[in-house]
Amino acid sequence: xxxxxxxxxxxxxxxxxxxxxxxxxxxxxxxxxxxxxxxxxxxxxxxxxxxxxxxxxxxxxxxxxxxxxxxxxxxxxxxxxxxxxxxxxxxxxxxxxxxxxxxxxxxxxxxxxxxxxxxxxxxxxxxxxxxxxxxxxxxxxxxxxxxxxxxxxxxxxxxxxxxxxxxxxxxxxxxxxxxxxxxxxxxxxxxxxxxxxxxxxxxxxxxxxxxxxxxxxxxxxxxxxxxxxxxxxxxxxxxxxxxxxxxxxxxxxxxxxxxxxxxxxxxxxxxxxxxxxxxxxxxxxxxxxxxxxxxxxxxxxxxxxxxxxxxxxxxxxxxxxxxxxxxxxxxxxxxxxxxxxxxxxxxxxxxxxxxxxxxxxxxxxxxxxxxxxxxxxxxxxxxxxxxxxxxxxxxxxxxxxxxxxxxxxxxxxxxxxxxxxxxxxxxxxxxxxxxxxxxxxxxxxxxxxxxxxxxxxxxxxxxxxxxxxxxxxxxxxxxxxxxxxxxxxxxxxxxxxxxxxxxxxxxxxxxxxxxxxxxxxxxxxx
Amino acid sequence: xxxxxxxxxxxxxxxxxxxxxxxxxxxxxxxxxxxxxxxxxxxxxxxxxxxxxxxxxxxxxxxxxxxxxxxxxxxxxxxxxxxxxxxxxxxxxxxxxxxxxxxxxxxxxxxxxxxxxxxxxxxxxxxxxxxxxxxxxxxxxxxxxxxxxxxxxxxxxxxxxxxxxxxxxxxxxxxxxxxxxxxxxxxxxxxxxxxxxxxxxxxxxxxxxxxxxxxxxxxxxxxxxxxxxxxxxxxxxxxxxxxxxxxxxxxxxxxxxxxxxxxxxxxxxxxxxxxxxxxxxxxxxxxxxxxxxxxxxxxxxxxxxxxxxxxxxxxxxxxxxxxxxxxxx
Numbered sequence: 001x002x003x004x005x006x007x008x009x010x011x012x013x014x015x016x017x018x019x020x021x022x023x024x025x026x027x028x029x030x031x032x033x034x035x036x037x038x039x040x041x042x043x044x045x046x047x048x049x050x051x052x053x054x055x056x057x058x059x060x061x062x063x064x065x066x067x068x069x070x071x072x073x074x075x076x077x078x079x080x081x082x083x084x085x086x087x088x089x090x091x092x093x094x095x096x097x098x099x100x101x102x103x104x105x106x107x108x109x110x111x112x113x114x115x116x117x118x119x120x121x122x123x124x125x126x127x128x129x130x131x132x133x134x135x136x137x138x139x140x141x142x143x144x145x146x147x148x149x150x151x152x153x154x155x156x157x158x159x160x161x162x163x164x165x166x167x168x169x170x171x172x173x174x175x176x177x178x179x180x181x182x183x184x185x186x187x188x189x190x191x192x193x194x195x196x197x198x199x200x201x202x203x204x205x206x207x208x209x210x211x212x213x214x215x216x217x218x219x220x221x222x223x224x225x226x227x228x229x230x231x232x233x234x235x236x237x238x239x240x241x242x243x244x245x246x247x248x249x250x251x252x253x254x255x256x257x258x259x260x261x262x263x264x265x266x267x268x269x270x271x272x273x274x275x276x277x278x279x280x281x282x283x284x285x286x287x288x289x290x291x292x293x294x295x296x297x298x299x300x301x302x303x304x305x306x307x308x309x310x311x312x313x314x315x316x317x318x319x320x321x322x323x324x325x326x327x328x329x330x331x332x333x334x335x336x337x338x339x340x341x342x343x344x345x346x347x348x349x350x351x352x353x354x355x356x357x358x359x360x361x362x363x364x365x366x367x368x369x370x371x372x373x374x375x376x377x378x379x380x381x382x383x384x385x386x387x388x389x390x391x392x393x394x395x396x397x398x399x400x401x402x403x404x405x406x407x408x409x410x411x412x413x414x415x416x417x418x419x420x421x422x423x424x425x426x427x428x429x430x431x432x433x434x435x436x437x438x439x440x441x442x443x444x445x446x447x448x449x450x451x452x453x454x455x456x457x458x459x460x461x462x463x464x465x466x467x468x469x470x471x472x473x474x475x476x477x478x479x480x481x482x483x484x485x486x487x488x489x490x491x492x493x494x495x496x497x498x499x500x501x502x503x504x505x506x507x508x509x510x511x512x513x514x515x516x517x518x519x520x521x522x523x524x525x526x
Numbered sequence: 527x528x529x530x531x532x533x534x535x536x537x538x539x540x541x542x543x544x545x546x547x548x549x550x551x552x553x554x555x556x557x558x559x560x561x562x563x564x565x566x567x568x569x570x571x572x573x574x575x576x577x578x579x580x581x582x583x584x585x586x587x588x589x590x591x592x593x594x595x596x597x598x599x600x601x602x603x604x605x606x607x608x609x610x611x612x613x614x615x616x617x618x619x620x621x622x623x624x625x626x627x628x629x630x631x632x633x634x635x636x637x638x639x640x641x642x643x644x645x646x647x648x649x650x651x652x653x654x655x656x657x658x659x660x661x662x663x664x665x666x667x668x669x670x671x672x673x674x675x676x677x678x679x680x681x682x683x684x685x686x687x688x689x690x691x692x693x694x695x696x697x698x699x700x701x702x703x704x705x706x707x708x709x710x711x712x713x714x715x716x717x718x719x720x721x722x723x724x725x726x727x728x729x730x731x732x733x734x735x736x737x738x739x740x741x742x743x744x745x746x747x748x749x750x751x752x753x754x755x756x757x758x759x760x761x762x763x764x765x766x767x768x769x770x771x772x773x774x775x776x777x778x779x780x781x782x783x784x785x786x787x788x789x790x791x792x793x794x795x796x797x798x799x800x801x802x803x804x805x806x807x808x809x810x811x812x813x814x815x816x817x818x819x820x821x822x823x824x825x826x827x828x829x830x831x832x833x834x835x836x837x838x839x840x841x842x843x844x845x846x847x848x849x850x851x852x853x854x855x
Contacts, residue, residue: 028636035633039619039626046621046662362617369581369611370634371603 032372036380040354044388054392058342059399066331066403074159076124078102079114083131097170098127101163118150125149125160137175145171173306180302183233190230191294194257194287197223201264201284205277217268224261227254227290234297247300250293257286328491335405336490337459340482343393343418344425348449350385351429352442355519360439364522374523378516382426389422408493417485417496420504424478427511434518453479478507532559534686534717535580540589542579550575550740553589557719557733559685562712564731565721566839572740573721574614577690580719581611594686607635610684614691616671620664624655624674627663631678642681649677653707669700676707687711689720693727705730725839736842743846752833755841758785759804760831761811766824768795777821781814783807795826804830 044050080098082091098104102125109117114126126148130136136143147164151157200216208216231254260283267276315326327333358364367377401407407414428449436442454460456470457479466474474480481504485496535557543549550572557563565573578584579591582598591598596605618627625646632642650656653673658666666674672692679687689708693701701724708718709730720731728734728748735745744751753759765774771794778787778799784807790796801807808828815823 027638031633031636031638035630038633039622039630042626043619043621362613362615365578365583365613366611366617366631367634368583369606369609370631371606371636372634373603 028371029376033376033380033383035372036377037384040381040384041387044384051392054342054346055395055399058338059396062331062335062338062400063403065334066329069330072330073101074124074156076102076156076160076163077105077122078125078127079105079107079109079117079123081109081111081114081126081128083129083133085131086129086133093174094129094171097167097174100170101167102127115148118148121150124151124156125164127164176306177302179233180305183230184298184302186230186233187294187298190226191291191298193223193226194291194294197261198284198287198291201280201287204264204268204273204280205284213268213273217265220261220264220268224258224265227257227261230254230294231258247293247297247305250290250297253286253290253293257283257290260286329404331403332405333491334459335400335403336486337457337483339393339396339400340421340457340479340486341453341459342396343389343421344428344453344479344482345446345450346389346392347385347422347425348429348432348446349443350388351381351426352432352436352446353439354381354385355430355433356436356439356442359522368523374519375516378430378512378519381430382423382512385426386419386422389426390418393418393422405490407490409489409495413495414486414489417482417489417500417504420501420508421478421482421485424481424504424507424511427508427515428478430515431511431518434515434522449477453477456480458483475503476507478504533557534559534594535563535719536592537576537580538590540579540586540591542575542584542586544575547739550579553742555735555742555745557717559717560712560715561732562708562718562720562730563733563735564728565719565735565737566725566728567721567723567737569723571737573737574690575740576737577688577719577721581609581688607682608685610679610682610687612672612675612679612687612689612692614694616663616675618663618671618674618678621662623662624650624659624666624677627674628677628681632681635682637682645681645683646677649680652680653677669696672696672700672704676704680711684716686717686719689718691721691723693722693724701727725835728835728839736839738843738846741846744842748835751842752835752838755838755845756800756833758800758802760833761799761801761804761808762790762827762829762831763797763799763811763815763825764827765795765797766826770821770823771795771797773821774815774823777814777823778811781811783810798831 078098080095080102082094086094095104105123109126111126111128114123114128117123118126128146128148130143130145133143145164145168147160149157149160151160197220200219204213204216231251234250234254260279263279264276264283267273267279270276273280313324315324318324318326358367397407429446432442432445432449436445452473456463456466456474457477458474459479463471463474463480481496481500485500485504488494488496488500533556535555537553537555540553541549541551543551553576555563565576567573575584579586580593580598582593582601585599593601594605594608596602619630622630628646628649629642632645637645647656650659653676655670655673655677658670661670663671663674676689676692679689693704696704705727708720712718712732728751731748733745734748734751736743736751744754746754763774765771771789774797775787775789778784778797784799784801786798786800788798788800790798799811801811808830812825812828815821815825
């Protein structure tokens with residue numbers, strides 16, 4: 001250094017001295033806050049990899065999810081063990097019913113092999129159909145399809161139980177439909193005999209010889225047995241409810257016809273036809289009614305009798321377009337959640353490291369000596385991180401739009417929600433930063449916040465799945481409101497509920513106040 | 527220490543104890559405006575604690591500190607605007623360049639962009655960092671980082687500058703330049719409080735405070751401190767004839783202006799003679815020895831002994847330890 005060097009003091013520093021005006025003080029207040037703001041923005045700008053990973057990371061995950069996600073139901077590798085006595089057509093239909101919900105293994109297993117494969121994890125489900133299934137049904141038993149699993153995931157176990165229930169319902173429906181088809185075949189042949197029986201009774205009302213009377217009596221007895229068989233095969237009254245009175249009364253009419261034919265038989269046995277003419281006439285009329293009811297019964301499709309109640313699904317979102325389904329693809333549905341997750345996690349991570357890092361490097365000492373205040377520090381940091389996160393979220397939202405994620409709602413409300421979520425999340429991050437003693441502790445707290453958010457925010461698991469007492473935990477997670485709000489604005493085009501706005505504003509305010517109090521203590525002389 | 531018209535710092539009986547024998551104890555000192563006070567002592571002796579007490583980062587448990595006429599714990603923003611601080615470690619930002627780091631510090635003092643730009647150009651020239659203005663903090667050498675810290679601390683042109691070991695870990699050439707910067711600032715009216723572990727840097731200061739185990743052992747000008755440590759000034763005598771050594775010692779010990787005479791270890795004809803002022807008493811000492819009517823001892827050479835500050839520091843420490851031992855016994 002040259003010996004004639006002078007300390008630099010040529011710059012007019014008079015405005016820094018102590019005859020300051022109030023506008024000057026305000027200006028300096030703003031300059032200090034802006035100093036923190038610019039410092040943070042410049043630091044982040046100098047880390048392009050950080051920015052790239054903040055935008056590219058979540059986007060890449062979303063794209064991979066969109067490409068890779070093919071099925072929202074679990075794939076359950078299943079062994080179906082069928083008995084040898086099962087007729088070929090029933091076997092085929094049973095396999096088709098199981099295939100609706102389960103992925104059937106091509107390998108042939110014995111029961112022991114299948115259980116061993118289940119224990120090894122080669123199979124997810126084993127279904128064993130019992131022997132003599134139809135004999136059991138005829139005996140009035142309830143043959144049971146045994147379903148085994150080795151699931152450890154409660155959701156998967158729930159799926160298996162639900163799918164097995166749905167599958168057995170389908171099989172039961174198929175069996176009943178088959179039985180109904182057989183009953184209708186039987187009814188068709190009985191119907192011809194009933195018509196003949198009615199003619200026979202008409203003949204009895206006239207003059208018939210003893211040989212002819214004996215023949216009629218034999219025919220009527222045969223008819224009585226056929227009606228009894230038909231009666232046993234027809235569905236009970238409860239099952240055919242809704243199919244009309246004629247069908248509902250089929251069994252009753254059959255019973256009445258049998259009783260009436262028994263009376264006619266007794267009259268024929270007694271030999272005094274003249275005294276039984278009224279019963280014979282009544283029996284003829286019952287047979288005519290039965291024939292009429294059988295005609296109606298056989299005219300109805302067996303599927304209609306077994307499943308009288310049908311359903312038709314319509315998503316009202318797509319009612320105008322004529323499409324029944326209206327839910328979004330999974331990648332679109334989860335996109336608002338990913339956006340909320342990105343905003344919260346970035347804000348919490350930046351906030352969590354912001355103060356603890358400067359405290360550890362010793363910069364706090366410099367801040368405490370300088371005339372800057374703790375509030376200027378906080379405002380500068382809040383503003384800079386809000387700007388950075390808003391830019392990231394804007395880029396991510398634009399990229400999501402390219403992937404087909406809509407923004408049906410008002411974009412101004414979207415921007416306000418994004419701002420509130422950012423401020424609330426920054427508050428949580430700064431709170432972590434004021435209590436963490438080291439970088440690693442701050443990161444650990446940020447990760448716990450992330451874990452808490454993934455479980456309780458409604459991102460993957462619906463908030464309705466949780467008990468009422470856990471709701472306060474749900475409410476203090478900014479992402480809970482972010483997910484609900486973004487889904488409403490982006491996917492439904494509706495305004496989020498008042499509680500979303502209020503609770504985010506509350507989290508942002510309370511955390512800011514807490515951070516200010518804790519930081520003020522740290523700024524004070526010790 | 528001369529009584530100044532105004533003191534930038536006044537500390538009285540200041541004690542701040544972190545643990546037994548850890549902290550600072552009964553510190554009383556003043557620092558005149560426009561002077562450099564160098565606080566010298568080994569690591570952990572309480573130098574940084576003293577600085578932090580003066581900056582208001584710590585409150586004393588006993589005693590009082592006043593800096594620029596105010597209690598540091600109750601500094602207003604206006605007080606703080608008059609103070610600059612260089613902490614011990616580099617606390618600026620590795621991802622900001624030299625200009626951005628300096629701008630950030632300046633903005634904490636409320637400086638406007640125009641003021642910053644002008645001032646920064648001057649300061650970067652002053653500390654020879656103008657060519658590195660766009661270099662990132664992490665790309666700077668240790669010496670450059672120290673200079674950048676100095677720039678940051680000087681941006682708002684503080685009246686009082688605290689520098690906590692600004693020369694630690696840097697080479698002697700750069701250390702010398704730092705002290706030139708500090709003396710230039712002092713010459714322009716700034717007051718500087720500088721701590722260091724490097725004892726030899728005491729010679730650059732107007733006042734030197736020696737610290738050990740939280741206690742201020744001595745505070746004076748470097749010259750006075752040296753005199754106090756040695757009990758005066760030392761004349762190094764070399765006799766022509768070793769046979770005259772005992773006679774010379776006897777003669778000098780009888781001479782009333784000589785405070786002490788010592789043999790120089792490892793030699794057979796050299797002596798250290800302590801007097802109040804070597805410049806004043808050297809001719810008299812020679813006259814006494816070479817008096818043809820007296821001892822008539824031929825002196826081959828005589829000169830004032832130039833002791834280093836390390837020697838002075840060691841002597842002060844030894845004297846203090848001896849006093850402490852005496853008190854305890």
